[in-house]
Amino acid sequence: xxxxxxxxxxxxxxxxxxxxxxxxxxxxxxxxxxxxxxxxxxxxxxxxxxxxxxxxxxxxxxxxxxxxxxxxxxxxxxxxxxxxxxxxxxxxxxxxxxxxxxxxxxxxxxxxxxxxxxxxxxxxxxxxxxxxxxxxxxxxxxxxxxxxxxxxxxxxxxxxxxxx
Amino acid sequence: xxxxxxxxxxxxxxxxxxxxxxxxxxxxxxxxxxxxxxxxxxxxxxxxxxxxxxxxxxxxxxxxxxxxxxxxxxxxxxxxxxxxxxxxxxxxxxxxxxxxxxxxxxxxxxxxxxxxxxxxxxxxxxxxxxxxxxxxxxxxxxxxxxxxxxxxxxxxxxxxxxxx
Amino acid sequence: xxxxxxxxxxxxxxxxxxxxxxxxxxxxxxxxxxxxxxxxxxxxxxxxxxxxxxxxxxxxxxxxxxxxxxxxxxxxxxxxxxxxxxxxxxxxxxxxxxxxxxxxxxxxxxxxxxxxxxxxxxxxxxxxxxxxxxxxxxxxxxxxxxxxxxxxxxxxxxxxxxxx
Amino acid sequence: xxxxxxxxxxxxxxxxxxxxxxxxxxxxxxxxxxxxxxxxxxxxxxxxxxxxxxxxxxxxxxxxxxxxxxxxxxxxxxxxxxxxxxxxxxxxxxxxxxxxxxxxxxxxxxxxxxxxxxxxxxxxxxxxxxxxxxxxxxxxxxxxxxxxxxxxxxxxxxxxxxxx
Numbered sequence: 001x002x003x004x005x006x007x008x009x010x011x012x013x014x015x016x017x018x019x020x021x022x023x024x025x026x027x028x029x030x031x032x033x034x035x036x037x038x039x040x041x042x043x044x045x046x047x048x049x050x051x052x053x054x055x056x057x058x059x060x061x062x063x064x065x066x067x068x069x070x071x072x073x074x075x076x077x078x079x080x081x082x083x084x085x086x087x088x089x090x091x092x093x094x095x096x097x098x099x100x101x102x103x104x105x106x107x108x109x110x111x112x113x114x115x116x117x118x119x120x121x122x123x124x125x126x127x128x129x130x131x132x133x134x135x136x137x138x139x140x141x142x143x144x145x146x147x148x149x150x151x152x153x154x155x156x157x158x159x160x161x162x163x164x
Numbered sequence: 165x166x167x168x169x170x171x172x173x174x175x176x177x178x179x180x181x182x183x184x185x186x187x188x189x190x191x192x193x194x195x196x197x198x199x200x201x202x203x204x205x206x207x208x209x210x211x212x213x214x215x216x217x218x219x220x221x222x223x224x225x226x227x228x229x230x231x232x233x234x235x236x237x238x239x240x241x242x243x244x245x246x247x248x249x250x251x252x253x254x255x256x257x258x259x260x261x262x263x264x265x266x267x268x269x270x271x272x273x274x275x276x277x278x279x280x281x282x283x284x285x286x287x288x289x290x291x292x293x294x295x296x297x298x299x300x301x302x303x304x305x306x307x308x309x310x311x312x313x314x315x316x317x318x319x320x321x322x323x324x325x326x327x328x
Numbered sequence: 329x330x331x332x333x334x335x336x337x338x339x340x341x342x343x344x345x346x347x348x349x350x351x352x353x354x355x356x357x358x359x360x361x362x363x364x365x366x367x368x369x370x371x372x373x374x375x376x377x378x379x380x381x382x383x384x385x386x387x388x389x390x391x392x393x394x395x396x397x398x399x400x401x402x403x404x405x406x407x408x409x410x411x412x413x414x415x416x417x418x419x420x421x422x423x424x425x426x427x428x429x430x431x432x433x434x435x436x437x438x439x440x441x442x443x444x445x446x447x448x449x450x451x452x453x454x455x456x457x458x459x460x461x462x463x464x465x466x467x468x469x470x471x472x473x474x475x476x477x478x479x480x481x482x483x484x485x486x487x488x489x490x491x492x
Numbered sequence: 493x494x495x496x497x498x499x500x501x502x503x504x505x506x507x508x509x510x511x512x513x514x515x516x517x518x519x520x521x522x523x524x525x526x527x528x529x530x531x532x533x534x535x536x537x538x539x540x541x542x543x544x545x546x547x548x549x550x551x552x553x554x555x556x557x558x559x560x561x562x563x564x565x566x567x568x569x570x571x572x573x574x575x576x577x578x579x580x581x582x583x584x585x586x587x588x589x590x591x592x593x594x595x596x597x598x599x600x601x602x603x604x605x606x607x608x609x610x611x612x613x614x615x616x617x618x619x620x621x622x623x624x625x626x627x628x629x630x631x632x633x634x635x636x637x638x639x640x641x642x643x644x645x646x647x648x649x650x651x652x653x654x655x656x
Contacts, residue, residue: 040556041566042381042549044374046242046428047307051370052251053220057534060217064532068593074533075593078210087216091255097310100374100567101560143211146261204392205402206385206543210536210592217534221370228368232429238369239429264538265396265403374570375635380579381552384545406538415544419583425638471539474589 033069033108035062039098049097055132056090059122062106063136070158083152084143088117092134102126113159116140116148197233197272199226203262213261219296220254223286226270227300234322247316248307252281256298266290277323280304280312361397361436363390367426377425383460384418387450390434391464398486411480412471416445420462430454441487444468444476524601525561527554531594541589547624548582551614554598555628562650575644576635580609584626594618605651608632608640 037058045051064074077083098104104124111119116139123133140151151159201222209215228238241247262268268288275283280303287297304315315323365386373379392402405411426432432452439447444467451461468479479487529550537543556566569575590596596616603611608631615625632643643651 038553038557040549040553041373041375042379042552045369046239046372046374046376047248047250047369048374048376049310052254053217053224053370056217056220057532060534061530061532064593065530073593075210075591078592084211086211086261087258089255089257090216091253093253094251097250100570101556101565102567146213202389202393204385204389205537205539206388206545208538209533210538210540211533212538212540215534221368224370225366225368228429229366237429239427242428263403264406265392265401374567375576375578377638380582381545381548384548388545403538412539414539414589415586417583417585418544419581421581422579425578474541 032110033062033066035065035106035108037061037104037106039100039102039104041100043098044100047097049099050102052092052094052132055092055094055124055134056136058104058106058124059092059120059134059136060087062108062122063120063138066108067155070155072152072155077152078143081152082143083149084141084146085138086141086146087136088139089137090134092132094132096126096129096131098124098126098131104131110159113151113156115150118151118155118159196274197226197230199229199270199272201225201268201270203264203266203268205264207262208264211261213263214266216256216258216296219256219258219288219298220300222268222270222288223256223284223298223300224251226272226286227284227302230272231319234319236316236319241316242307245316246307247313248305248310249302250305250310251300252303253301254298256296258296260290260293260295262288262290262295268295274323277315277320279314282315282319282323360438361390361394363393363434363436365389365432365434367428367430367432369428371426372428375425377427378430380420380422380460383420383422383452383462384464386432386434386452387420387448387462387464388415390436390450391448391466394436395483398483400480400483405480406471409480410471411477412469412474413466414469414474415464416467417465418462420460422460424454424457424459426452426454426459432459438487441479441484443478446479446483446487525554525558526597526599527557528595528597529553531590531592531596533592535590536592539589541591542594544584544586544624547584547586547616547626548628550596550598550616551584551612551626551628552579554600554614555612555630558600559647562647564644564647569644570635573644574635575641576633576638577630578633578638579628580631581629582626584624586624588621588623590616590618590623596623602651605643605648607642610643610647610651 039050043050043054067074074085077085104126107123107125109121111121118138120136120138121133122136124131140149141147142149203214207214207218231238238249241249268290271287271289273285275285282302284300284302285297286300288295304313305311306313367378371378371382395402402413405413432454435451435453437449439449446466448464448466449461450464452459468477469475470477531542535542535546559566566577569577596618599615599617601613603613610630612628612630613625614628616623632641633639634641
């Protein structure tokens, strides 16, 4: 793609500020959390590569396991505390294609959380090649009213811990 | 979620420039092209609403029909000209949830195209309620080498036409 | 395992009774209901054709619109009557591949319903070419307990009507 | 669902022979191969459970890893030998729902293969509870012409080996 050989400008001159490159985040070895996953037929499209929308699924799988590492079960949250995480914004840049049978490493790098929202920087790597990267903003809502509520304390404790 | 009742700042103070609001685009009635589609079980998740990643699918369906209106068949492009559109960047903001059986209107507002890339602003509406909006950057590549190539002339002609 | 050391019980032709051909159903022109839909990138896989699992989605879209024709809104059922249709069995045979941009016609031919279940024969056509056909068994359950309950009367009335 | 509390008849008297129950097979511990996977948001629908069509994806992930265990890489097959596996028939029975965060075990039990097709019995378990089971028929085709061809020898060797 053009953005491979001809990187997007860092200036604000682009047609849309949402399309500026994400800040470069550390390689997976440096990321506090990563999930390895395999590319299956279901993930690909007729172009012979992973369908771009599916990186949002890959990123979410990694966030889910990252949360599980804090003892946060989203199904328990939903059924017992009627709390639910909702994605409020996503921005993803697709650099190189992933193919069937590729083993991908998805990284999770949280930003300092707000009271009812959290921003996470994520990347998809094949070996030491960065394939895609993005930023996901998550809110916490009541699962019935879908109104915003505070993040679970069990999560905030970990996110405010620099060693998390 | 928080970004519904408390809009994101328009300043550059956010943690990530990619997460700034998209420029407000015209209501669907004013959009040069829109596609109506129905929300089915396949589109929803356990939250009872449309799974956020699926808006990228909805947006692409609308872009595909918009291209078809120009006589651009992507399968013909791929098989006969070995040209293929690839999405290089996506930025989407999710404002309000869509539910099973909702009838959505997806709009397509192209930005002035480059030689090998095109940026499209898109929105998802339920009646006169804006549910999601985003910006999609598309490149044109050779379907074998996946290397960038010029956009099909048949498309460029229409995009440079203000009446397109 | 028993099915490893012993062949599946074979009361007729074919290695597996679950895999016998479905009874031939009428061509789309004769079907009481059909839905036309387009094949998009999201539906395809790296084989360049529609991913087989997605025919279950196509079939469901057609059933949903077929039910809507009876005034049955599944979201209203779920939220107001806490009734929900669940698929209890599917059997699909894939005959010929569908490709990007294909226009498909999905047919719906209901079988005589039971008190809590309904079987529907469905086919996917491209023009006069049959691409896939299958049989879907649907049950009606309480959306909270997921226990079986009677089909909505509004639906049964139509299904017991030979002109439905 | 009715088929949970009231099993389908074993006789041929059902409306469709494809919908006969599969023979009950032993617990996953007895299966020659199984894959454990987690249920994520992407897998669920507004019913709060796993969308039934996604069991076909789960089954395929397990078959793919089962094939990988034989040294069969489908992407290598497709690109180097232009051979591709295609699913020609699927029959699945859904017994009990899976939910977000569930850990599922997917089993693979191959039937004696033909020259150009293979039938696999698969099940989805949560602990010692059987949630879904089905039979998948796979053919091998040329990835360009999509015409049937012999199964890869590397695979046949293993399938004709009772210890496989």
